Amino acid sequence: MxxxxxxxxxxxxxxxxxxxxxxxxxxxxxGHAKGVMTPVALASPAATAQVEMLVATTREPSGNPATLFSGERSAELSFTDIAVSIPPASRRKVGEVQWPRRLPPDPQTDFAVTRVEKLASRDEARAWFHRHNVGGHVFLFVHGFNNTYEDAVFRLAQIVHDSGAKATPMLFTWPSRARVLDYNYDKESTNYSRTALEDGLRALATAPDVTEVTILAHSMGTWLTMEALRQMGIRDGRIAPKIRNVILASPDIDLDVFAKQWVDLGKGRPKFTIFVSQDDRALALSRLISGDVSRLGAIDPTAEPYRSQLEKAGITAIDLTKVKTEDGLHHGKFAESPEIVQLIGQRIMTGQTLTDSEMTLGDGITAVVAGTAKNVGTVAAATISAPVNILEQPARPRKKKPALGETLESDAEGGATN
Structure with a gap:
């Protein structure tokens, strides 16, 4: 050999x-400008939209007000109050982050930071939420691989604005060096940060002002999210009931590992929605460097064994393979497609059932819930109450009928392509 x-x-x-x-x-x-976190003044605030968010991070402070935090790891969790200005609707496309090409940014044409205030303690963070409470619903975003602090801030601002989400925006940003060749460093940074995210979720779930938490995690951030939830499930015996919706976009998770994480969440799991795409180039690479094991975000949810397993687990899978965006990696469709980002804010976050009579998203978008699949330009779904026993069966030899982790590993025709 x-x-x-x-x-x-x-x-x-x-x-x-x-x-x-x-x-x-x-x-x-x-070619967009770097170091955009220095606040700018608004000449005509009425012409722009504002997104205010609470940012929690395990990153090391950079010492530079233009970047705020680096990609290195900190033992302390830091909190920051940030406001981002969004250009007028007439000057931007839904799904687009308009980065400034030069500094300072022009709020009429660019995303621009208009306020940065460091919060000295968890008590100040709780006070921030009390002032910005939107019906008790928290929308927490966990970014993915290869993201700077400012990348994550601008992406959340775009998602919140374009989705129309009626919730209080929060960002958890972990130490990514934002370099493609630092994939392994980033992965270890998610492991480094999982207890901090778990503690933050528990704090939200026990806060009297909070009635509901929706988590949206992307790419490698889905691994961090599942690990934090898994730790909560093991430590507390369940996931906090206020955590009702978990959305995994392009999840960069080994299928076998996801099956084990799912079991460890315990009973009473949140409602899960996953966005997948078989043409995701980033996940194809992740598969290549991870032992050629399929990633959850690259499956074909209409193919067996995935379709049946999703049904039994009660997981909604939405296939974005045919969705076209400007993203050359096909890895950020959930945020860059106007229809999908609005679906997140207006339907999924509120826990509503998706039906083909109520929601048309364009040709080729497929949703699979409880084994129902359609590919006729609509999202088709149904509520489910199927048991999750199949996820809790012990692993069996491969020559026998496999359990979930093994069937997902088989990948059939649903893996990522190079």
Whole structure:
């Protein structure tokens, strides 16, 4: 047998390094300005929209007001009150983050930070929520791999504004170095941050002002979210009832591992929705460097065994493979597609059932719930109450009928493609 050549610095196969480099070129920022966190004044506030958010982070402070936090890890959890201005509707497309090409940004054409206030304690963070409470509903975003602090702030502002979400926005941002070749560092940073996220979720769930929590996690942030929820399930015996909706967008999670995480959540799980896409190039790379094991976000939810397993687990899967956006990696469709981002804010966050008579999203979008699948330009779904026993069966030998973790591993025709 031939020996696989490995890259000396990163311990990766040469083909994986080559793929990482190609991916970095596809994910280029297009020349936008860096260091946008310095607040600017608004000349005409009435012409722009404002998104105010509470940001919690396990990143190390950068010491630079233009960036606020770096990609290194901090032992302390920091809180910041941030406001972002969104350009007028006539000057932007829904789903687009309009980065300034030069500094300072022009609020009439660019996303712009208009307020940054460091909060010195958890008590100040709780006071912030009390002042910004929107019906007791918290919308918590956990970003993915290869994101700076400002990337995450602007993305949440865009999602909140474009989705029309009626909730208090919060961001949990973990230490990503925002370099494609630092994939393994980023993955370990999610592990580093999972207890901080768990503690934050528990604090929200016990706060009297909070009635409901929706979590939206993207890419590698879905791993962090599942690990934090798993720890809560093991530690408390259940997930806090106020955590009602969990949305996993392009989840970068090994299928076998997800099955085990799911079991450890315990009974009374939140409602789960996953956005998947078989043409996701970032997840194809993740599969390549992770032992060629399929990622949850790249399955075909209409194919077996996934369709039946999703039904039994009560997980809604929405297939975005045919959705077209400007994202060359096909990894951010959940936020960049106007129809999908509005679906998140107006339907999924409120726990509503999706039906083909009530919601048309365009040709080729498929939803699978309880084994129901349609691909005729609508999202078709049904409520489910199926048991999740299949997820809790012990692993069996591969020659026998496999349990969920093993059936998902088989990947059939639903894996990511290069």
């Amino acid at each position: 031939g020996r696989r050549v490995r890259h000396r610095r990163y311990g990766l196969p040469v083909r994986a390094v080559a793929a990482l480099v190609s991916l970095s070129l596809l994910a280029g920022c297009g």
